[in-house]
Amino acid sequence: MMKKQFAILLLHLFCSAAFFPQGLARPWLQGFEDEEPQGFALPPIPSKVAKCLGDFHVEKKCVGAHPAKITFTNNCPYTVWPGTLTGGNRPQLSRTGFQLATKETQSLDAPAPFTGRFWGRTQCSTDSSGRFTCATGDCGSGQVSCNGAGGNPPVSLVEFTLAENNGQDFYDISLVDGFNVPVSVSPQGGSGNKCTTASCPGNVNSVCPTQLAVKGSDGSIIACKSACEEFNQPEYCCTGNFNTPETCKPTNYSMIFKNQCPQAYSYAYDDSSSTFSCSGGANYAITFCP
8 A cells, every 4th residue: 555655646746846757647646536545634635736636647748748830831932832740640730731831831730749841842733633743742632632642752751750759858850751842840938958949041953963853843843852752762761781870870961952952961871970859848939941
């Protein structure tokens, strides 16, 4: 019985201090959290603490599970159609695709925990049959909404994992699947040494090698493929004998992306300079053509 009393007291103290890590207390109380300890009383519980304890009993985590507001701004001289994809078998966001005109701003709420990605689609149109398609980043849905489908490479990605490590968010810009639009992501609030803007302001298309270039209907380069997509070789894809950080190294092709966007992932194991994190419930601003 003392074990139960001690565990419940610890849970109370953690909630009171707003220091209840996700999933930490549940193993301690598994199998008896609904039991009432005999001869043991907790002090009066403030309303916020009571909510925390209540959330625990319905399988929620009180601290770190914040809904984040994701704000999208288009600074490009052309329209961008952002796409969204939620991973981890979780429900998709309220909107999975929308139009964003030049200088326009729109927002979405991402309820934590959330793992997913955002990207910009370009040169989109609707044909005579009503089918919507994009020259870059198309998700194949035939609609403005992507409905759970990802963007076809090459595409610049903004990736998030929100509040799944004791309230610590992780985010990055990835060019592992190629490049189509300059993009940045900036935290609004939050804290930590790596809680800073991740930006890919360079136009990789302007230096894209011919063998990686994707051209539009007018002959201009509208996207730049990764070497992995183009050549499908283990040394470029970090597969086979090259599936570890020790064996998969930067290549001449990945360095084209890295030189233009030093803060973005240029290949699968480009972690040291490309992963960012915030604690404390930050919101985030994604800007196309920062």
